[in-house]
Amino acid sequence: xxxxxxxxxxxxxxxxxxxxxxxxxxxxxxxxxxxxxxxxxxxxxxxxxxxxxxxxxxxxxxxxxxxxxxxxxxxxxxxxxxxxxxxxxxxxxxxxxxxxxxxxxxxxxxxxxxxxxxxxxxxxxxxxxxxxxxxxxxxxxxxxxxxxxxxxxxxxxxxxxxxxxxxxxxxxxxxxxxxxxxxxxxxxxxxxxxxxxxxxxxxxxxxxxxxxxxxxxxxxxxxxxxxxxxxxxxxxxxxxxxxxxxxxxxxxxxxxxxxxxxxxxxxxxxxxxxxxxxxxxxxxxxxxxxxxxxxxxxxxxxxxxxxxxxxxxxxxxxxxxxxxxxxxxxxxxxxxxxxxxxxxxxxxxxxxxxxxxxxxxxxxxxxxxxxxxxxxxxxxxxxxxxxxxxxxxxxxxxxxxxxxxxxxxxxx
Amino acid sequence: xxxxxxxxxxxxxxxxxxxxxxxxxxxxxxxxxxxxxxxxxxxxxxxxxxxxxxxxxxxxxxxxxxxxxxxxxxxxxxxxxxxxxxxxxxxxxxxxxxxxxxxxxxxxxxxxxxxxxxxxxxxxxxxxxxxxxxxxxxxxxxxxxxxxxxxxxxxxxxxxxxxxxxxxxxxxxxxxxxxxxxxxxxxxxxxxxxxxxxxxxxxxxxxxxxxxxxxxxxxxxxxxxxxxxxxxxxxxxxxxxxxxxxxxxxxxxxxxxx
Numbered sequence: 001x002x003x004x005x006x007x008x009x010x011x012x013x014x015x016x017x018x019x020x021x022x023x024x025x026x027x028x029x030x031x032x033x034x035x036x037x038x039x040x041x042x043x044x045x046x047x048x049x050x051x052x053x054x055x056x057x058x059x060x061x062x063x064x065x066x067x068x069x070x071x072x073x074x075x076x077x078x079x080x081x082x083x084x085x086x087x088x089x090x091x092x093x094x095x096x097x098x099x100x101x102x103x104x105x106x107x108x109x110x111x112x113x114x115x116x117x118x119x120x121x122x123x124x125x126x127x128x129x130x131x132x133x134x135x136x137x138x139x140x141x142x143x144x145x146x147x148x149x150x151x152x153x154x155x156x157x158x159x160x161x162x163x164x165x166x167x168x169x170x171x172x173x174x175x176x177x178x179x180x181x182x183x184x185x186x187x188x189x190x191x192x193x194x195x196x197x198x199x200x201x202x203x204x205x206x207x208x209x210x211x212x213x214x215x216x217x218x219x220x221x222x223x224x225x226x227x228x229x230x231x232x233x234x235x236x237x238x239x240x241x242x243x244x245x246x247x248x249x250x251x252x253x254x255x256x257x258x259x260x261x262x263x264x265x266x267x268x269x270x271x272x273x274x275x276x277x278x279x280x281x282x283x284x285x286x287x288x289x290x291x292x293x294x295x296x297x298x299x300x301x302x303x304x305x306x307x308x309x310x311x312x313x314x315x316x317x318x319x320x321x322x323x324x325x326x327x328x329x330x331x332x333x334x335x336x337x338x339x340x341x342x343x344x345x346x347x348x349x350x351x352x353x354x355x356x357x358x359x360x361x362x363x364x365x366x367x368x369x370x371x372x373x374x375x376x377x378x379x380x381x382x383x384x385x386x387x388x389x390x391x392x393x394x395x396x397x398x399x400x401x402x403x404x405x406x407x408x409x410x411x412x
Numbered sequence: 413x414x415x416x417x418x419x420x421x422x423x424x425x426x427x428x429x430x431x432x433x434x435x436x437x438x439x440x441x442x443x444x445x446x447x448x449x450x451x452x453x454x455x456x457x458x459x460x461x462x463x464x465x466x467x468x469x470x471x472x473x474x475x476x477x478x479x480x481x482x483x484x485x486x487x488x489x490x491x492x493x494x495x496x497x498x499x500x501x502x503x504x505x506x507x508x509x510x511x512x513x514x515x516x517x518x519x520x521x522x523x524x525x526x527x528x529x530x531x532x533x534x535x536x537x538x539x540x541x542x543x544x545x546x547x548x549x550x551x552x553x554x555x556x557x558x559x560x561x562x563x564x565x566x567x568x569x570x571x572x573x574x575x576x577x578x579x580x581x582x583x584x585x586x587x588x589x590x591x592x593x594x595x596x597x598x599x600x601x602x603x604x605x606x607x608x609x610x611x612x613x614x615x616x617x618x619x620x621x622x623x624x625x626x627x628x629x630x631x632x633x634x635x636x637x638x639x640x641x642x643x644x645x646x647x648x649x650x651x652x653x654x655x656x657x658x659x660x661x662x663x664x665x666x667x668x669x670x
Contacts, residue, residue, distance in 0.1 A: 255517040330473060
């Protein structure tokens with residue numbers, strides 16, 4: 001009975017279940033490849049950093065996706081709770097769903113990993129074999145990930161009251177900016193912005209020194225970005241809203257974009273930060289072909305994985321916002337106007353993500369080229385692995401909004 | 413005697429869901445209905461009777477399958493999409509049960525939206541929004557987001573947005589549905605004042621007899637038809653309320669004795 005119910009729940013929300021499964025799959029593939037690589041190549045210097053970073057990124061990504069999968073189940077769980085389900089029942093109900101998706105993903109992930117090993121070997125010019133020790137390490141890491149997911153899910157059902165789960169929505173972002181609050185009103189806020197925006201660029205000056213690893217400057221930029229969004233970017237958008245309050249297109253677009261930036265901040269940080277961090281490690285490869293190719297492959301894998309999570313998160317927000325779009329039609333906007341605003345919204349958020357990436361990517365690339373740490377074809381590969389998933393995600397988001405607007409029930 | 417102007421009229425209005433499919437369902441059957449300028453019309457009926465369908469179809473939110481709807485003499489079906497949009501922000505104000513404020517915008521920005529569509533200048537927007545917010549006692553909340561405010565405060569903002577363009581007709585679908593009794597009573601007093609002092613026409617759906625007693629005329633809808641009509645006339649609110657309760661009870665008894 002509980003097995004049937006759990007599997008039916010997975011089937012009823014195939015979209016989210018598919019994302020969850022795909023994340024497990026990709027994570028298994030990456031962890032499999034990296035542990036085999038690091039075991040064979042040796043755990044020295046940059047290889048250790050890359051492997052550890054990849055494991056952390058994959059783990060964080062799974063936790064992210066798991067969180068959204070759980071919150072999407074909140075209403076389902078709440079209904080079962082009020083119908084008399086016990087905590088044990090709910091825990092098993094969730095456990096079965098997670099294990100089911102994992103059982104589908106694990107063998108497929110390992111199979112894909114094994115299939116990719118010859119490709120990796122030919123790229124690296126190595127003959128890495130799959131070893132038992134590496135498999136044990138992989139099992140331990142994946143086992144730990146599963147353990148923590150189960151613990152999170154069980155604590156979610158234990159702590160959440162039915163009423164809370166009924167009303168659970170996607171994470172709501174507070175409108176207030178708490179970052180570096182200054183006294184002095186608008187002038188002080190403008191001064192803060194004048195300081196924070198250039199501060200994002202200052203660490204890149206370190207690239208001038210060829211002895212400084214790019215990864216340090218990139219790390220600083222990543223840290224400053226999280227402050228920049230709430231401290232400068234959102235207040236800037238508030239000013240723009242004030243300026244364009246009379247423009248019926250701009251005022252809606254700026255409001256949507258402002259919420260998107262706050263809501264997607266973590267994902268922008270993840271996709272840009274992780275790709276840039278790994279990319280910046282290239283100057284540490286010190287001419288080793290194996291290390292360079294490993295880093296480039298990591299860069300590409302991380303980019304795909306993070307864009308995937310980005311799309312999942314953004315789609316959740318689109319679904320939530322879609323429910324409110326009818327309001328704009330009631331106020332007096334037409335569907336055509338709405339489509340125009342939403343197109344602009346999608347271009348804005350993806351464009352913003354790309355902009356913050358490019359600000360760091362370009363100087364780091366210049367530094368790599370000057371140190372002969374990267375060739376042009378490799379640069380094209382990294383660029384492609386960022387831009388291709390970005391474009392795919394953008395197209396998916398646009399098509400999703402088109403469908404949402406078409407389905408809004410109103411006159412024309 | 414001055415003839416009252418008809419602001420809203422439905423002629424042989426019919427609404428069929430899933431038209432020309434196996435699951436076809438006729439929710440409204442040839443409704444003929446008029447609302448005169450300055451009226452406060454309440455619409456009541458049991459669940460599934462077609463109240464919300466009725467109000468959606470007469471207020472341009474939905475398109476009727478048959479018949480016509482005229483607002484201020486204009487046939488809604490003959491309008492283009494742009495004309496309808498234009499028409500909405502010039503003539504209509506909507507108040508919903510679940511407020512329908514955008515949580516991506518502050519309370520100020522939500523209220524100002526219809527004015528932006530009407531291409532009003534920034535100074536006038538500021539003046540008008542502040543004026544209404546002060547009247548509705550939410551002037552201290554204008555910089556907050558809807559999720560930071562209570563239900564009553566959000567509904568007040570929703571009313572401000574509905575009134576900001578000085579509409580001639582307000583359409584309210586269960587406006588007190590998510591409010592406590594104190595806020596409900598305050599909201600209805602506001603609507604009543606708007607109707608009496610400013611001559612705004614109000615069409616309101618409710619399932620609550622007490623809320624309906626604030627109206628000047630009541631339409632009772634059952635199974636997609638206008639079953640009965642009550643006019644307040646010279647009666648007091650108490651007397652009118654009793655008549656509404658009696659009407660509801662009579663209708664309920666009919667169902668029970670079937």
